Amino acid sequence: MTNLKELYRALAAWDVWWAIAMDDVLARYRRTALGPLWIVFAQAAFVAGLYILHKSLFAAGGDQWRYLLYLSASMPVWSLLSSLLLDGSTALLRAKGFIESYPLPMPIYIVRSIVASFVMFLHMLLVYLVVLLIVRPTFEPSMLLAVPGLAIVMLFGLGITLLLAPLSARYRDVAPALAAGMNLMFVLSPVFWKPTAEQKAQWLLQINPFYHLLEVVRTPLSGGQIEPHNWGVAGGIAVVSLIAGVIVFGRTRSTISYWI
């Protein structure tokens, strides 16, 4: 109960986590003239590279523009998921200086981490918006479903960060192991490739949590229809990670300052 109260106090201290989250975004590109615009360029380069590759591999395919839209919607969502996990796992370690100096509610550093990831996601979405202007698909109201989809992803992010951050403070190989794992998942998850009906029927795709979390944001953005079970599984993942995160964070809370 005291831990839930602390989580609430942390969420309420919005000006604190907002201030340090903004610092995170700006700090990466401090002393560069373009600042966070580099996030956008990096994203644009990746999308352009994959698009060119796709075009040369499937020259006959007539859906090149659709693929470009798919890709530019997929990549930011993947980057968000990857950042939620990887930056999330180091959320407490990165806050060492603050944690040792100020008695702030500890979950502030968790919230700060997922907010910074989200702000970076918004930057990357610029590439998607540019592609949207080029491709000009017909607007469908179902595109707005990306908003609840994003809410599910962010709840997952909160849960997974509450879970991973204290674990990787205690066990230092959690973060590098996750980074290695995410490289594998990037290829195994349908980020830059579109799953066929056959692939969708395979268990390898269905047990991949990133598939469902990707689908609920990326599919509406690229003008497709989400399958109902994607909603259910993604929502389930968010709820389970949130419960697990609150439990683990609560149990480890009192020892965090010793291990960071």
Added chain:
Amino acid sequence: MAHITLDGVTVAYPVVISNRQQSAFANAAHALSFGRYGRGVGVDHVVAIDDLTLDLPRGSRIGLIGRNGSGKSTLLKTCAGIITPAKGKIDITGTVGCLLGLGSGLEVDKSGMDNMRLIGRFHGLRGSDLNDAVAEAAEFTELGPFLHMPVRTYSTGMMARLAFAIATAQHSDIMLIDEVIATGDAHFINKAVDRVRTVCANSGVTLVASHMPNLLADFCDEAIWMHAGKVQARGPVLEVWDQYAASVN
């Protein structure tokens, strides 16, 4: 109402020596093989505060003295609520203001001004209160144009001035200050002592750790001599200091 009570508080730090101790894989191997593999994952602890019971009622102004590693800083961190004791109960009533180390979460790439704004936010200041506090602290630091330069260009004494100024810029019910003031020059120390005295007059409970007896005698009513995580003596500042000095020499 400011008040701190410690009841049988024990704080022990885990001592990590080998990489294995903080490896999830080594620990998992150790657990799954019932200790046959992954030796050396066990973690020893160093007791920093040992079964301490202490009552610091409203109006306490206490100087902490003791040798390095006697538990002064740990006691301050515990009273701030930064460290949760392994055993025992601690009850902290009131808002906490603290200056517990030179770094104190200063971000070296940001300017002194930006750092003060952030730390002011940590102390719960917002809007015009924040602006006023930062402006007042900026004045106090006498750092002038340096306030707009990155903190990495600062000397140790300048950092101390910055951290001290913003930590003491607003009223806190409980004020905790670790040995920081002494890093400044004589002019700053005098100013800081004056400021701490005003802060002490306003705040409910003050704890200051220092190796300077005159400084402590100046604004503390009582001293606590910490030794090996326990209270060795508690009483009038100079009296306790003399006992402490005698034991050291």
